[in-house]
Amino acid sequence: xxxxxxxxxxxxxxxxxxACLVIxxxxxxxxxxxxxxxxxxxxxxxxxxxxxASAIAMKTVAEWFSANAGxxxxxxxxxxxxxxxxxxxxxxxxxxxxxxGMGNTLTMMITWGDKALVGHIGDSRLYRLRGDSMxxxxxxxxxxxxxxxxxxxxxEQARVHPTRHILSRVMGSRQFVVPDIFETDxxxxxxxxxxxxxxxxxxxxxxxxxxxxxxQPENAAVKLVEAANRxxxxxxxxxxxxAFDQLPLAFPARYSFERLLNHxxxxxxxxxx
Ligand code: MG
Numbered sequence: 052x053x054x055x056x057x058x059x060x061x062x063x064x065x066x067x068x069x070a071c072l073v074i075x076x077x078x079x080x081x082x083x084x085x086x087x088x089x090x091x092x093x094x095x096x097x098x099x100x101x102x103x104a105s106a107i108a109m110k111t112v113a114e115w116f117s118a119n120a121g122x123x124x125x126x127x128x129x130x131x132x133x134x135x136x137x138x139x140x141x142x143x144x145x146x147x148x149x150x151x152g153m154g155n156t157l158t159m160m161i162t163w164g165d166k167a168l169v170g171h172i173g174d175s176r177l178y179r180l181r182g183d184s185m186x187x188x189x190x191x192x193x194x195x196x197x198x199x200x201x202x203x204x205x206x207e208q209a210r211v212h213p214t215r216h217i218l219s220r221v222m223g224s225r226q227f228v229v230p231d232i233f234e235t236d237x238x239x240x241x242x243x244x245x246x247x248x249x250x251x252x253x254x255x256x257x258x259x260x261x262x263x264x265x266x267q268p269e270n271a272a273v274k275l276v277e278a279a280n281r282x283x284x285x286x287x288x289x290x291x292x293x294a295f296d297q298l299p300l301a302f303p304a305r306y307s308f309e310r311l312l313n314h315x316x317x318x319x320x321x322x323x324x
Contacts, residue, residue: 052076052087052300055272055318056291061249062284068094068101069247069289072109072159074116076302077313084120085302086163088112089291091175093247095221096144096153104140104155104223111139112159122163126232129170133157133222133230140223154224158189158245162237164299171231172220175289176251178259179235180242185260188235192220216248242268242294246275249288253279268294269317 054075060067074081074088081087092108094101115132136157144150156173169177174191190196194217195209209215222228242263250259258278266274275290303310 052293052295053268053317054293055269056320057272057276058289059276059280059287061287062280064287066099066102067287068105069249069287070105070109071289071291072112073291073319075317075319076300077310080117082302082305085122086120086161087300088116088120088159088161089245089293090157090159091245091247091289091291092155092157093173093175094153094155096150098149100150100153103143103150104153107140107143108136108155108157108222111136120161124161124163124168126168129168129232130230133170133172133228137222137228141226144223152224154221157222160243162300165237167235167237169233169235172222172228173218175245175247177243177245180260180263181238185256185263190231193218237295237298239295239298242292244290244292246290247288249286250275250279250290252286253282253284253288268292273318
């Protein structure tokens with residue numbers, strides 16, 4: 052696999068409430084479990100509560116992975132992961148009233164062998180570039196996206212609508228959540244990209260596709276975030292790009308030169324501020 056991830060404050064905000072989690076094939080937990088995981092969370096809430104929410108969510112997903120990931124993942128297992136993560140964020144806000152009402156989006160994909168499961172809540176997105184065609188695999192859980200699905204708003208109206216940031220489903224703001232969880236097929240040379248709305252609010256899908264086509268996967272996340280910042284950078288922006296160059300997924304041996312090369316040449320990091 053070839054992977055990049057990057058998160059950035061943007062040009063306007065004072066703190067970064069986005070977070071991402073990448074468990075690449077050359078990481079210890081992935082080698083042990085023979086599974087990879089990619090996730091983006093966009094936090095919301097007063098003061099710095101959004102940062103707290105997205106950090107708790109990523110930590111909980113990582114802990115769940117270490118305890119549960121394996122070669123027989125199922126929809127109910129991911130439902131349990133969303134439930135645990137929601138409880139962690141919800142529980143923290145119950146114990147810390149200054150964070151009351153905080154929450155976060157969570158878009159994640161877990162992949163093993165030649166299989167992948169996607170879990171999603173909120174308006175972060177997962178796209179797949181296959182050949183010449185890029186599709187958005189997740190549905191935004193926002194009020195305007197629902198109006199678009201009902202035919203009451205056009206996508207162009209939704210992009211600039213004053214209430215476009217209001218989410219219809221979010222992690223951590225209620226005791227229970229209903230995530231979208233689905234299997235998705237993967238093919239050799241597929242490129243997947245997940246991102247927060249700081250990317251998609253600033254640059255349109257056509258531009259996102261151009262960036263994915265014109266750049267190597269190990270550079271594309273930074274390029275997407277830079278493009279969002281050049282377009283105004285009004286929100287924190289985060290992108291995770293991962294490309295399948297062989298299937299079934301291969302995991303390097305723990306003590307191998309291949310593992311070191313993967314570690315050195317892919318750009319998996321949380322980025323600067
Ligand atoms: Mg955002």
